[in-house]
Amino acid sequence: MLPNIAFGPEIGTETERGIKPTPEPAAGPEQTPQPIAGTEQVPKPTAKPAPNDGGKFGKNLVYSRREKAIPKSIHVQESNLLLQEVIASNPINSNNSNEFVLNNSEAQVDQNLDLPIALRKGTRTCTKQPLYPLSNFLSFENFSPTHKTFLTNLNSTPTPSTVSEALSNRKWKQAMDVEIEALNKNNTWELVTLPIGKKPVGCKWVYTIKYRADGTIERYKARLVAKGFTQTYGVDYLETFAPVAKMNTVRVILSLAANHDWDL
Amino acid sequence: MKNAFLHGELEEEIYMDLPPGYDGQVAVGTVCKLKKALYGLKQSPRAWFGRFTKVMTNLGYKQSQGDHTLFIKHSVSGGVTILLVYVDDIIVTGDDKEEQIILSQCLATNFEIKTLGRLKYFLGIEVAHSKKGIFISQQKYITDLLKETGKTACKPVSTPVDPNIKLGSAEEDNAVNKEMYQRLVGRLIYLSHTRPDIAFAVSLVSQFMHQPREAHLQAALRIVQYLKGTPGRGILFKRNKSVALEAYTNVDYAGSVVDRRSTTGYYTFLGGNLVTWKSKKQSVVARSSAEAEFRAMAQGICELLWLKIILEDLKLRWDKPMKLYCDNKSAISIAHNPVQHDRTKHIEVDRHFIKEKLDSGLICTPYVSTQSQLADILTKGLNGINFERIISKLGMENTYSPA
Numbered sequence: 001m002l003p004n005i006a007f008g009p010e011i012g013t014e015t016e017r018g019i020k021p022t023p024e025p026a027a028g029p030e031q032t033p034q035p036i037a038g039t040e041q042v043p044k045p046t047a048k049p050a051p052n053d054g055g056k057f058g059k060n061l062v063y064s065r066r067e068k069a070i071p072k073s074i075h076v077q078e079s080n081l082l083l084q085e086v087i088a089s090n091p092i093n094s095n096n097s098n099e100f101v102l103n104n105s106e107a108q109v110d111q112n113l114d115l116p117i118a119l120r121k122g123t124r125t126c127t128k129q130p131l132y133p134l135s136n137f138l139s140f141e142n143f144s145p146t147h148k149t150f151l152t153n154l155n156s157t158p159t160p161s162t163v164s165e166a167l168s169n170r171k172w173k174q175a176m177d178v179e180i181e182a183l184n185k186n187n188t189w190e191l192v193t194l195p196i197g198k199k200p201v202g203c204k205w206v207y208t209i210k211y212r213a214d215g216t217i218e219r220y221k222a223r224l225v226a227k228g229f230t231q232t233y234g235v236d237y238l239e240t241f242a243p244v245a246k247m248n249t250v251r252v253i254l255s256l257a258a259n260h261d262w263d264l
Numbered sequence: 265m266k267n268a269f270l271h272g273e274l275e276e277e278i279y280m281d282l283p284p285g286y287d288g289q290v291a292v293g294t295v296c297k298l299k300k301a302l303y304g305l306k307q308s309p310r311a312w313f314g315r316f317t318k319v320m321t322n323l324g325y326k327q328s329q330g331d332h333t334l335f336i337k338h339s340v341s342g343g344v345t346i347l348l349v350y351v352d353d354i355i356v357t358g359d360d361k362e363e364q365i366i367l368s369q370c371l372a373t374n375f376e377i378k379t380l381g382r383l384k385y386f387l388g389i390e391v392a393h394s395k396k397g398i399f400i401s402q403q404k405y406i407t408d409l410l411k412e413t414g415k416t417a418c419k420p421v422s423t424p425v426d427p428n429i430k431l432g433s434a435e436e437d438n439a440v441n442k443e444m445y446q447r448l449v450g451r452l453i454y455l456s457h458t459r460p461d462i463a464f465a466v467s468l469v470s471q472f473m474h475q476p477r478e479a480h481l482q483a484a485l486r487i488v489q490y491l492k493g494t495p496g497r498g499i500l501f502k503r504n505k506s507v508a509l510e511a512y513t514n515v516d517y518a519g520s521v522v523d524r525r526s527t528t529g530y531y532t533f534l535g536g537n538l539v540t541w542k543s544k545k546q547s548v549v550a551r552s553s554a555e556a557e558f559r560a561m562a563q564g565i566c567e568l569l570w571l572k573i574i575l576e577d578l579k580l581r582w583d584k585p586m587k588l589y590c591d592n593k594s595a596i597s598i599a600h601n602p603v604q605h606d607r608t609k610h611i612e613v614d615r616h617f618i619k620e621k622l623d624s625g626l627i628c629t630p631y632v633s634t635q636s637q638l639a640d641i642l643t644k645g646l647n648g649i650n651f652e653r654i655i656s657k658l659g660m661e662n663t664y665s666p667a
Contacts, residue, residue, distance in 0.1 A: 163284040176285060186270050189280070189296035200279040200295045203302070224283050225304035237276055242309035245333040245350040247457045248540045250386070251400075251499070252574055253334075253348055253357060255537040258397040258501035262346075262357045263364070264383040 150215030157217065159207045166207060166222070175222040176205065183224065202227040269352075271375055272301035272311025309351065316349060319374050323367065330573040338579060339363050346578065355383060389458060390498075392663065397537075401498025402458050403664055406491050409451055413488050420493030421486060422652075424465035425645030429483070431468055432521045437477035445476035448484050455491070458498050461655055462487055464529065464543040464642050471522075471545065496664020497655075504536040509571055509586040512632070513564040514639035515546075517553040525549050526556035529642025530564040531658070532571060538658050540567055543642040555611055557595035561629070562614040564588055565621055572626075585625055589632040596629050 140148045160166035167173055183189070194200060203226045210218040231237050257264055278298045301311040317327060320335045325347065328334035335347040343360030345367060354377070356364055371377040383391050392399040410416045452466045465487045472480040509532065516527040525546050532540045542563070550556035568586045575582060590596055598608055599618045608615055621627050640646060641654045 167285055180283065180286065183270070183302075186300055188270065188300040188302065189298050191294050192279075192297045193293055194279055194295045198277075198279050200281045201305070202281050203283055203304070205284065223303060226280055226298075226302045228304045228306045228308075231278075231306050237305070237307040240306050240310050242313040242351075243332045245348050246331055249331040249334055249348060249574065250355070250389075251501075251539045252534060252571065253346060253355065254391070254398050254400065255501045255534050255539050256507075256578070256580070257357045258503055258537065259505060259507070259535045260359065261503070262359055263361075264355065264357050264391070264393070264398075 146214045148215070150211055153209075153211065153215060153217055157209060159209060161207075163205060166205065171220045172207060172222060175207070175220040179222050179224055201230055269301050269303050269308045269312050272308055272313075272315045274298055274301055274305075274307070274311055276307070278305070312352075313349075316375075319370075320347070323370055326577070328574060328577040330570055330577060334574070334577070336577055337363065344578060350387060353386060355386065388454070397500055397502040399498055399500045399661065399663055400458050401496055401663070402455055403496045403498075405451075405455060406495040409455070409488065410492055410495070412451075413448065413485070415485070415488050415492060418489050418492055421489045422493065422648040423646065424462045424487045424490040425468065425483070426486060427645040427647050429645075430521045431472075431479065431483055433472065433475070434477040434479040437479050440476050440478055440481045442476060445481055445484065446473055448481075448488075449473060452484065452487055459491075460499075460531070460538065460541045460658060461497070461641065461651075461660065462490065463541055464527075464644070465490075467527075467543040467545070471520075494662055497660055497662045499538055500659050500661045501537045502659065506535045507575060507580050507582045508535055508584070509533070509568055509575075509582060510589065511564040511568050511586070512589045512637065512639040513557070513560040514591060514637055514643050515550075515553070515556040515560045516643035517550065517556050519643065520545055523549070526553075526559075527643045528556075528560040528563055529639045530560060530567065531639050531642070532564070532567050534571060534575075536659075538660075539571070541642060542567070551610075554592055554594040554598060555608070557590065557592040558598065558608075558611055558614055558618070561588060561590055561595060561599065562617055565618060565627060568627065569621075585628040588627050588629045589637070590629055591632050591634050591637045593631060596631060599629060 140151050143151065160169065160172055166176065203224055206223045206225050208221045208223070210221055212218045254264075256262070279295045280298055280302070282294065282296060298305075301308040305311075321327070323337070325335040325337045325345075328336055333349050335349070337345045339345070339360050339362075341360065343358065343363065345356065345358035345360050345363045347367070348355045354371075356367060358364060368377070368379050372379075382393065385391065388402060388405050390401050390403060392401075410418075449466070449470050452462065453470060456463045456466050465483070469480055469484045469487070511530055511532045513528070513530040515529070518524045519527045525548070527543065527545050529543045530541065531538060546556065546559055548559075550559065565588060568588065572582070572586070598615065599622060622629070634640070638654055638657055641651065641658075646654070
């Protein structure tokens, strides 16, 4: 769907050659000063221990398996500082891009398992910056404004995966209350103590966001679903077949409607 | 329809854990005893359909025996209201305006139903109304399919099947990605709801779903290429003011190179409009073309009888015999011949079935020459000229054509 996504192969070639990543077209003009800035920073201490090298970027160490690649890739990170300023207008927030890069580096590990591993003593400060920010590979520029809104909403509003996560957000809490109310109004269940020998079926919440045609969020929706896969035949259910209309019948009805001027 | 499945009533006793996030408010050990269905339960769709049927019967609707999702009500004034349900989509039609208004109110109070107005889009099928009649097509579905297969810019071809290629199991070819092939053929099968022209081609490629090879993928992609040329082609239901039932049957004797089974093809027309068709490899090997033709006739008659049941449910009378066109003279004469034929001993059941229907005057079997045989398109790959000639006779039109 996104024509600009091309993580895997590009990263691979760049690390091999140890050159800077191809910046996206928008950042073209800034390309020239980078090599100069990079060469200046090459002698920068390589193993300066970082005060807080959070586990978040620890995965970037993966690149250290290739001794050659490390010193040269420093200036890539430095230049990315420049790059990121330029592409700050890009609708992706930096958190997301970081996560993506992490995933990529993991994929990289798998491909290079046969390479000798060079152990690294400490962590550089510069590893705090992502090596290859997602904005170099992903851009929404080719999409229509409405779709762009949708995409940014899609990326920026996460759907909760656990109940505690959902309950901490007012909007999701509201959506869950609405669903519970609908179920109560519908008289879906009554509360009883579990009879001996019976096993209850589990249930969970499924959260979705409904979008309007212009990409803006219409509503937050929570739905309570039963875990039907824990049901056993003969105990919890017997028959499950439900008929659906045959396409043939649909055509017969349409043909008759046309012949008799019926309203549809 | 909002929350359709929540309306179903459960027959079984089901206990469910308290919904997470709401379990702190009551004593430990309490569970919910479900009275209504919930999304996710195995029996939910069935429970919903059962509840719907109950409501419809209470409103005085009769469930058709030809198709259980068809509900019919004949009002005192002689009008008729027809309702067709597909999970939570409902089509209502008929000539009784008052009853329709009452019905939509009843459904609204019972199930929170939204009326969407005139039928425009149903299960991915576009429905267009005009003075000439009703036109159905799947233009959007085809465009999406072209995009997904990356064939948007391909060169169109004039027929879905290459008439010079007999598709076999092609074991010497390279195997192709099975999931991808099955997905593609699955989409084509759904497409043949409005496209009888690709029915034969689709039946051909779907015979190799279990072990697709390069040749089969090429054949499937040729169908996509054909669709590229005519994305807007669909069926036009014309206003003919009749309920005549006709069928055309044809076979391709020993057409399959894999196991020498024959291919059945039939069309049925209701009031001059094409309604049902089928292209299917027969389940047994036939020893003569007449025998294969015989099986096809029996299948065609079954389809006609089913249509008759639906029409009878709707109280639409058609007393003249249903016509079953067939291009094999020997098959026709065997059907009429009361003498036990030595060569048809092994197809006795089909023979008696056809004989019985002929004798009761339900059907008649006029001969049709091979040139005007419409069902040819369902049994073999034709060349461009013959293909287009038959397509135009089937009542297929291309409303989206730029010309």
